[in-house]
Amino acid sequence: MSLDLTEMKNGSHTLPPFSSSLAALGGSLTLTSSPPSLPLSPVSFPPSPTSLSPAAAESARSSSPVSDLAASQCLGQGDTSDQDDLTCLSWLHQRGDLLPLQPLTKVTTLPQRQPGQLPPPVAASSKPPYSFSSLIFMAIEDSPQKRLPVKDIYGWIVSNFPYYRTATGGWRNSVRHNLSLSKSFRRIQRDKSQSVGKGSLWCVCPEYRPALLEGLRKTHSYHGTSSCLINKPALLDGTSYEVPAVCDTVEISDSLSHALLLSSSSPQMHTPFSEDLPCPLTPDHEELVTMEPHEYQLHEVSEDTEKDPLSDSGYIELHYYESDQCQYLVLPSESELDLETVEILQLDVEAQEAAGSLLDLAGGVY
DNA sequence: CGCCAAGTAAACAGAG
DNA sequence: CCTCTGTTTACTTGGC
Secondary structure, eight states: OEEEEEOOSSTTOOOOOEEEEEEOOTTOOEEOSOOTTSOOOSSOOOOOGGGSOHHHHHHHHHOOSSOHHHHHHHTTOSOOTTTOSTTOOTHHHHTTTTOSOOOOOOOSSOOOOOTTOOOOOOGGGSOOSSOHHHHHHHHHHTSTTSEEEHHHHHHHHHHHOTHHHHSOTHHHHHHHHHHHHOTTEEEEOOOGGGOOSSSOEEEEOGGGHHHHHHHHHHHHHHHHHTSOSSOOGGGGGOOOOOOOSOEEEEEOOTTEEEEEEEEESOTTOOOTTOTTOSSOOOTTSOEEEEOOGGGSOOOOOOGGGOOOGGGGGTEEEEEEEEOSSEEEEEEEGGGOOOHHHHHHHHHHHHHHHHTTTOGGGGTSOO
16 A cells, blocks of 8 residues: 655655554553654654754764664663663754644744745744743763863754744743753853853753653644544634655555654645545544545555554554645554544653653652 | 743954 | 852833
């Protein structure tokens, strides 16, 4: 069975398939074979390689979708000397293509676009939902030494949140203001012997780290749940979208018959399997759509999309597809997941990722 | 309506 | 002297 993804701007565009398995047993969710590097965010388009920090860009170039390093670091395997902290955020490096977690662009009225006009840049230029405290926290946690000068905090934010690339300089004032005012951050004198540049280093106060993590998680959850999956007003107006003629093909396994359209950056974009949908799809919204197997040409399943072996043992297999246009989360047909469950699955994964995948171990944070 | 957190702007001083 | 850094104050906004 194949899945045609539409409106790829060029035929060589590839949609890297990712697979994530979630253990949905006993009411709790635990990441299993999938490292936190898996881009399961419903709200982010990966920044372009040029927008990544050098470390993140290198990571994006070199790391496979399943990074053993990231998995071992954040899932408590292998060397844990530097990763045994409950708030391991080192995956930020490994998953440089995931952060920043941009907010969903919530569009209730669709912008008009002239034929041939490129879709406007969305998400990337929208303001991140994170507070400055969260941004600073992420920046510091993403540093090897867990301490950064303010200049590098600026740099991290700019590298990971394109919004701030073009924003006026006031946000830097806000960052400094936040560093000074917030009890969550502590100033450390640089080692004079090897001091380069001015200013101090800033680190996270350990006692405030749980609060920062919680703030991060709340922000993430809020912006996930706020995007209703169904019954959006925009869906009720009968709007439908043409099927673009230019398609790329994504091959998926026969067991997958549902796809969650996580987001779309193009106003004209819609899922390629929308023709027989009970309701029209709306770009920039999350939708659960049903794929009709008979609608699609059969293709040999590629190696990349092989079914996760764990899926035969009670795990829920999720496949993730993304392009610069849209993101899909493809669900197994036998999973009997409803929209709410899907959303919970996503949020749970995201929350765990945002908290270093280890909140479960922190003692009933959930 | 008040409180609080967060964001923004601005002024100022000190260091490099 | 300039820029950057750090602190402080004041004001606005939005959520609860």
